[in-house]
Amino acid sequence: MMQAAGTETRQRVADVVDAFKGQDGALLLILHGIQDEFGYVPDETVPVVADALNLSRADVHGVITFYHDYRKHPAGRHVLKICRAEACQAMGGEAMVERAMELLGLNFHETSSDNAVTLEPVFCLGLCACAPAAMLDGQLIGRLDEDKLREIVTEVRA
Secondary structure: OHHHOOHHHHHHHHHHHHHHOOOOOHHHHHHHHHHHHHOOOOHHHHHHHHHHHOOOHHHHHHHHHHOOOOOOOOOOOEEEEEEOOHHHHHOOHHHHHHHHHHHHOOOOOEEOOOOOEEEEEEOOOOOHHHOOOEEEOOEEEOOOOHHHHHHHHHHHHO
16 A cells, blocks of 8 residues: 555655564554654555554554544644543633634644644643643643633744
8 A cells, every 4th residue: 555655655664663563562652653753644554554463454543543642644833732621621621622723723633724733632631630731742731721822822823
């Protein structure tokens, strides 16, 4: 399936697969490695990973779609994740979601037309005591409020 991809792309995928193939939890490690390499998990990598690990394509696809950290499309330069778990919702998280969508002009799983930011849901960041919570480019943000949200939007738009 990767025939359509260039030699360099095939080699990058092969390098990731080879780096993790023999380890416990190889599938997750390989998928993280591919996402680190490309910024997402391209569809054409699924059969390569499945063949390397003697899994079905459906098994690999199921893991990619089950875990929210794997992307099937490239993300923007910044990724804003807003917690949707119960503690965050109880502390005003839904209002923050609505406001973020309004300020960014995006729905979940969308990237701005200038490729500046991708908005994604996440289901628990472990900051329940500091709810509502978010994560910007891997940095946790607790006690999210409208002022912090405006700062975030300004930062990602810069």
